Amino acid sequence: MATVDDFKLFLEKVSMEAGLDALTPSEDGLLQLQAGDIELNMQFIPAAGKIFICTEIGFLPENAPSALYRLLLSEQVMGFHTGGGSFALVKGSDTLVYQIVSDFCPAEPASFAQLLADVLDFTEKWRGKLSDLLDGQGDGESPAVTPEMQFPFFV
Numbered sequence: 001m002a003t004v005d006d007f008k009l010f011l012e013k014v015s016m017e018a019g020l021d022a023l024t025p026s027e028d029g030l031l032q033l034q035a036g037d038i039e040l041n042m043q044f045i046p047a048a049g050k051i052f053i054c055t056e057i058g059f060l061p062e063n064a065p066s067a068l069y070r071l072l073l074s075e076q077v078m079g080f081h082t083g084g085g086s087f088a089l090v091k092g093s094d095t096l097v098y099q100i101v102s103d104f105c106p107a108e109p110a111s112f113a114q115l116l117a118d119v120l121d122f123t124e125k126w127r128g129k130l131s132d133l134l135d136g137q138g139d140g141e142s143p144a145v146t147p148e149m150q151f152p153f154f155v
Contacts, residue, residue, distance in 0.1 A: 007044040013109035057096040
């Protein structure tokens with residue numbers, strides 16, 4: 001079973017690969033990465049050998065159009081357009097988040113660095129789409145998702 005220390009060593013390699021400042025998790029395997037106005041949160045779960053990644057897309061008001069909810073649900077069917085991740089609404093705050101779980105693969109820091117870049121890009125695009133829909137730029141029907149808004153497909 002991998003340890004938080006193994007995760008720390010892995011993140012050193014990811015940092016070098018991505019050209020980032022040192023990524024240093026807490027003793028519990030938690031890490032916050034600030035990239036522009038996006039906060040990416042990670043937690044390493046040693047017993048499962050998984051890394052949980054989460055970003056905030058934005059706030060959904062009570063009067064958000066139903067077309068937005070239909071869009072969010074349809075985009076995550078089988079994870080095809082979300083890279084295997086999912087959207088969720090944080091209870092109590094009405095915050096829309098994107099979350100994805102990655103296997104801990106210490107031999108693949110470049111792949112993980114790319115995953116982080118993809119998550120940040122995906123978050124930025126969905127923030128724009130959410131803003132457009134909530135600002136009334138949607139036409140009331142199920143809004144279209146363009147290919148560039150979809151998560152890069154990876155295995």
